[in-house]
Amino acid sequence: MSTQSLESKYTEEQYSEVDQYQPATRTGKIANYVDTRVGGTGMVREFGRKVFPDHWTFMFGEVALYSFVITVISGAFLTFWFDPSMASTRYDGSYVPLQGVEMSTAYATALELSFDVRGGLFMRQLHHWGALMFVMAMAIHMLRVFFTGAFRKPRELNWVVGCTLLLAGLGAGFTGYSLPDEVLSGNGLRIIDGMLKAIPVVGTYISFFLFGGEFPGDEVIPRLYSLHIFIIPAVILILIAVHLFMVVTHKHTQYPGPGRTERNVVGYPIGPVYAAKAGGFFFVVFGILALLGGTFQINALWNYGPYDPSPVQAGTQPDWYIGWFDGLLRLMPGYIGDIPLEFVIPTPWGGNSVATPVLVTFLPITALLLGLFVWPWVEAWITGDKKEHHILDRPRNVPGRTAFGMAMMIWYFVMWAAASSDLIATHFSLSFNDVLIWLRVLFFAGPILTFIITKRICLALQRKDREIVLHGNEAGVIEMLPHGEFREKHTRVSDYELYTLVSYESPEVTSARPNSRGKVGLLEKSRVRLNRTFFEDRVAPVSREEYLEALSHDDHGTAAELPAGSVAAIESKKH
Amino acid sequence: MGEHGNGGPNTGAVIKAGDGKSSGYAIDNPGLPPHRPRLADADEKAAKRAERQVSALFLISIIGTVMFFVGYFAVGVTAGDLEMLRLQNTLLGVGVAFAMLGIGLGVVQWARALMPDHEVIEDRKPLRKEEDRAEAAQTVNEILDETQIKRRPLLRNTLIGAALLAPLPAVVVFRDLDRSEDFGPERLRHTLWAEGVRLVRDPTGTPIRASDLTVGSAVHAIPETLREVSGHGDRLAEKAKAVVLLIRMNPDDFEPVTPGREDWKYEGIIACSKVCTHVGCPVALYERHTHHLLCPCHQSTFDAAEEFKVIFGPAGRPLPQLPITVDDEGFLIARSDFTEPVGPTYWERG
Ligand code: HEM
Ligand code: FES
Numbered sequence: 001m002s003t004q005s006l007e008s009k010y011t012e013e014q015y016s017e018v019d020q021y022q023p024a025t026r027t028g029k030i031a032n033y034v035d036t037r038v039g040g041t042g043m044v045r046e047f048g049r050k051v052f053p054d055h056w057t058f059m060f061g062e063v064a065l066y067s068f069v070i071t072v073i074s075g076a077f078l079t080f081w082f083d084p085s086m087a088s089t090r091y092d093g094s095y096v097p098l099q100g101v102e103m104s105t106a107y108a109t110a111l112e113l114s115f116d117v118r119g120g121l122f123m124r125q126l127h128h129w130g131a132l133m134f135v136m137a138m139a140i141h142m143l144r145v146f147f148t149g150a151f152r153k154p155r156e157l158n159w160v161v162g163c164t165l166l167l168a169g170l171g172a173g174f175t176g177y178s179l180p181d182e183v184l185s186g187n188g189l190r191i192i193d194g195m196l197k198a199i200p201v202v203g204t205y206i207s208f209f210l211f212g213g214e215f216p217g218d219e220v221i222p223r224l225y226s227l228h229i230f231i232i233p234a235v236i237l238i239l240i241a242v243h244l245f246m247v248v249t250h251k252h253t254q255y256p257g258p259g260r261t262e263r264n265v266v267g268y269p270i271g272p273v274y275a276a277k278a279g280g281f282f283f284v285v286f287g288i289l290a291l292l293g294g295t296f297q298i299n300a301l302w303n304y305g306p307y308d309p310s311p312v313q314a315g316t317q318p319d320w321y322i323g324w325f326d327g328l329l330r331l332m333p334g335y336i337g338d339i340p341l342e343f344v345i346p347t348p349w350g351g352n353s354v355a356t357p358v359l360v361t362f363l364p365i366t367a368l369l370l371g372l373f374v375w376p377w378v379e380a381w382i383t384g385d386k387k388e389h390h391i392l393d394r395p396r397n398v399p400g401r402t403a404f405g406m407a408m409m410i411w412y413f414v415m416w417a418a419a420s421s422d423l424i425a426t427h428f429s430l431s432f433n434d435v436l437i438w439l440r441v442l443f444f445a446g447p448i449l450t451f452i453i454t455k456r457i458c459l460a461l462q463r464k465d466r467e468i469v470l471h472g473n474e475a476g477v478i479e480m481l482p483h484g485e486f487r488e489k490h491t492r493v494s495d496y497e498l499y500t501l502v503s504y505e506s507p508e509v510t511s512a513r514p515n516s517r518g519k520v521g522l523l524e525k526s527r528v529r530l531n532r533t534f535f536e537d538r539v540a541p542v543s544r545e546e547y548l549e550a551l552s553h554d555d556h557g558t559a560a561e562l563p564a565g566s567v568a569a570i571e572s573k574k575h
Numbered sequence: 576m577g578e579h580g581n582g583g584p585n586t587g588a589v590i591k592a593g594d595g596k597s598s599g600y601a602i603d604n605p606g607l608p609p610h611r612p613r614l615a616d617a618d619e620k621a622a623k624r625a626e627r628q629v630s631a632l633f634l635i636s637i638i639g640t641v642m643f644f645v646g647y648f649a650v651g652v653t654a655g656d657l658e659m660l661r662l663q664n665t666l667l668g669v670g671v672a673f674a675m676l677g678i679g680l681g682v683v684q685w686a687r688a689l690m691p692d693h694e695v696i697e698d699r700k701p702l703r704k705e706e707d708r709a710e711a712a713q714t715v716n717e718i719l720d721e722t723q724i725k726r727r728p729l730l731r732n733t734l735i736g737a738a739l740l741a742p743l744p745a746v747v748v749f750r751d752l753d754r755s756e757d758f759g760p761e762r763l764r765h766t767l768w769a770e771g772v773r774l775v776r777d778p779t780g781t782p783i784r785a786s787d788l789t790v791g792s793a794v795h796a797i798p799e800t801l802r803e804v805s806g807h808g809d810r811l812a813e814k815a816k817a818v819v820l821l822i823r824m825n826p827d828d829f830e831p832v833t834p835g836r837e838d839w840k841y842e843g844i845i846a847c848s849k850v851c852t853h854v855g856c857p858v859a860l861y862e863r864h865t866h867h868l869l870c871p872c873h874q875s876t877f878d879a880a881e882e883f884k885v886i887f888g889p890a891g892r893p894l895p896q897l898p899i900t901v902d903d904e905g906f907l908i909a910r911s912d913f914t915e916p917v918g919p920t921y922w923e924r925g
Binding site for chain 2: 087096293294309311313354356498
């Protein structure tokens with residue numbers, strides 16, 4: 001063993017400097033106190049002037065974060081009175097119509113919160129609106145990330161964290177919705193019970209373990225409660241921390257435009273502008289939620305009555321993010337003609353049942369959710385693009401992805417609409433059988449049509465961009481040329497606007513790459529097919545040659561003699 | 576940090592931001608557009624105006640907070656007075672809304688009108704340096720070497736074995752989530768119904784005479800023995816399986832019955848499980864003209880005339896029928912339990 005030398009990397013002065021430093025100002029004193037203990041000034045130096053790009057579409061993630069904070073605060077208030085016990089009690093609170101009714105303690109305390117705790121109703125409604133806003137903002141945020149391609153390398157993992165957050169948000173919402181133990185939430189749980197039981201082999205037992213025996217029992221609400229107020233919020237909190245940490249590591253993406261490159265970030269420094277805007281925005285979100293909670297009634301529990309397996313409320317709607325599960329359950333028929341889809345696998349022990357109509361609904365759910373998680377890799381595989389991207393795509397410039405995303409959105413909306421098939425039918429006085437059949441058609445045709453239409457729209461917009469680059473904007477003025485021809489005057493757009501329109505990549509269709517044995521496998525063939533759907537009718541950005549050519553028309557031939565070079569050269573020649 | 580380009584559009588004074596790729600586009604990156612000063616930058620009066628706007632918003636916030644206190648202390652809500660409760664709730668909500676929006680919009684306006692609005696450029700750091708990566712890989716390799724795990728497969732394999740088994744208790748320990756004595760799927764086959772159990776009205780519990788039911792009527796029924804089940808949870812669980820719908824129809828309306836079910840009805844009275852065979856909602860709506868039963872959850876429709884056959888919707892099986900008759904006193908009773916499990920299909924159902 002060799003002896004370790006005691007020589008230090010740092011000099012003695014560097015250590016003693018800290019002790020001898022005498023701060024002059026008050027800020028200096030505080031800063032020094034914190035710094036000598038936890039090293040805070042490094043943080044300030046690092047983050048104080050860090051640059052964040054600003055765009056209104058970057059706001060939704062913030063809205064989600066703030067709604068979550070507000071939901072946590074209002075939820076914590078609720079926990080002081082709410083008691084999740086399913087023990088039965090006789091209601092003696094101040095809501096007259098239910099006085100003397102036997103109900104669970106959970107429902108009784110939720111009523112107490114609404115009627116006997118001042119501000120309790122407001123907090124309940126704030127909590128519920130906050131929850132809706134939280135999930136809504138996450139969904140819109142995710143759509144923004146999707147359609148602008150912000151999930152591409154190096155941000156794939158953060159996309160996965162985001163997807164998990166969305167799922168956790170759904171879980172938080174569903175467990176919360178079930179807590180008050182009235183007819184609505186009980187029926188929601190009943191449906192969950194039925195869906196769990198449809199799962200082959202383990203489903204029945206999962207249901208038993210969740211409910212502590214047969215549905216509904218008296219254990220499920222306390223269990224959902226610990227999920228709702230402890231486990232799920234903790235998971236969400238940790239994931240948010242990871243999410244934001246990664247945002248800082250990667251630095252924010254930015255839209256294409258003058259001055260923006262793959263190597264820089266253009267925006268406002270955190271201090272003071274960005275911090276003030278973001279901090280102010282928290283209060284704005286809080287204000288909007290408070291306004292909703294104060295003026296729009298939500299989940300008026302007292303109208304439903306305590307949970308009882310016998311009655312049911314017709315025409316009630318689940319929260320929006322749960323609706324599509326319900327819609328799917330409606331869309332799938334139980335019989336085709338007279339043939340039942342459900343069947344029994346004969347076995348020596350009496351047979352096992354397969355609840356096909358319920359099981360089939362798991363397919364689109366899994367496809368959509370799983371597809372969400374793996375999309376960054378699927379897209380990179382289709383396009384063969386392995387590069388880093390910090391400049392966002394304008395959605396029109398990636399027609400394949402944009403069209404696919406829209407198709408999936410429409411798919412989601414059809415499923416969600418199906419959850420309201422009865423309301424649609426009564427509202428428009430249609431037979432709900434017809435409404436459902438139309439929704440079934442739309443379930444298949446909707447996404448396909450949407451894909452085709454969206455792609456057309458994107459391509460048209462791209463062509464319009466090319467028009468503007470090559471011929472400028474129509475100025476709304478008709479001018480007469482020297483030789484007597486009339487034409488609409490066009491004004492050229494500035495280089496700054498121009499750059500936004502031309503600075504994108506438009507890959508060509510890639511052909512099949514043989515594998516190591518020189519064969520083109522099935523997988524590669526399907527990749528090529530998908531690649532073609534993505535790129536085949538692409539509209540390429542205006543190239544330098546095309547642009548110079550267009551300019552030379554402007555100048556009636558004078559520029560044609562110029563060697564192809566920088567645009568600036570041509571520009572200065574004109575002056 | 577970069578600065579704003581100082582050339583006007585199309586002057587030809589172009590800053591090359593040079594990301595090494597921009598030359599592939601029709602024009603080179605022209606750099607940031609010139610900064611346009613705001614009114615408040617140039618004109619002290621405009622700046623003063625912005626300042627007054629912002630503090631007006633802060634004042635609105637104070638008013639909002641006062642409004643909250645008025646709602647909280649001055650509005651007296653007496654028991655059951657929904658109107659006053661609504662008023663209080665509105666004052667609290669709108670008060671907090673003003674309090675928050677005042678601060679929020681004020682600060683945002685402050686930032687927009689008065690704080691510097693120069694966009695700045697910051698360079699992106701490469702996510703990692705090659706030498707860092709190499710050094711890290713080196714460190715990991717050294718650590719692995721020092722553990723000798725590669726040279727001693729016995730250590731490695733037993734460790735893997737132990738690590739695979741060790742988490743199992745964390746799963747097994749949840750076994751007691753269901754501690755019922757009758758654990759297992761068998762219990763789903765039985766309900767409280769049995770030979771001679773009276774059908775009573777839900778929720779009053781009064782027994783039902785066959786003669787009480789007129790043609791076209793429907794009654795929600797539960798077993799008389801449900802009362803005797805102790806414990807709220809157990810009672811709900813039993814009720815969730817035993818709820819029944821009793822329907823009296825014109826006897827001529829019934830389609831021919833399945834062999835073996837001839838004596839399951841009493842005169843025109845027929846009984847079925849109210850638990851939907853789809854995912855279990857109560858099938859609570861009866862349409863007397865069509866004798867259809869409708870489940871409000873996903874619109875499964877069953878026909879009472881054809882032994883509750885599914886005629887529309889996602890349900891995969893008819894509703895189970897409860898065999899009934901009357902006792903000596905003329906009250907409706909069950910002839911037996913259901914002959915198949917009620918409710919949603921489960922794997923072990925068979
Ligand atoms: C730490 C965080 C949270 C706590 C402590 C909390 C606490 C509570 C409590 C005690 C209740 C029952 C009282 C009642 O129903 O009125 C409740 C209900 C509810 N929670 Fe939460 N919660 C939290 C987070 C969330 C999140 C993140 C969501 C949604 C994404 C959510 C959605 C709901 C919903 C929809 C209800 C039903 C509200 C209603 O009755 O109208 N909660 N929560
Ligand atoms: S539960 Fe009855 S139709 Fe779905």
